[in-house]
Amino acid sequence: MEIESQSLTTCEVAPDGNTIVLGFTDRRGKPALIRLSLNQIGALAMTLPDLISKALRSRYGDETLRYTYPLASWTVEQSSDPGTGMITLSTTDGFSVCFSVERELRQTLALALASDDPCEPHKVVN
Secondary structure, three states: OOOOEEEEEEEEEOOOOOEEEEEEEEOOOOEEEEEEEHHHHHHHHHHHHHHHHHHHHHHHOOOOOOOOOOEEEEEEEEOOOOOEEEEEEEEOOOOEEEEEEEHHHHHHHHHHHHOOOOOOOOOOOO
16 A cells, blocks of 8 residues: 655654654545554654665765754763763754763764864765
8 A cells, every 4th residue: 555645743652662653644644543553653763764765865866965954952971881881962952862872982972072283084974
């Protein structure tokens, strides 16, 4: 079955926390719901950024384009694993992503962020 969504109407967490419910209207204006398990929504969340980038590049024919989010705040925390920290990046509209980061990678990232040398490359890749 193929459903063409006209608009997203609701995004909710089921009371038991096991399911995410997405509500939308189809192209005829008829309401519909899709229920996804926590595992499915996690897989979708990991897939969407790459799909957005591919769609953007395909639409405009420019491989340098990126879909970016304005960073409003960040949080660095220690996880329960002593060798791993957590970095949460957040936007002003409530979007946030938390990454687990091992100690060595945190140090590399800190050096890349601290560099103000105009001779350094504009892109740092680990």
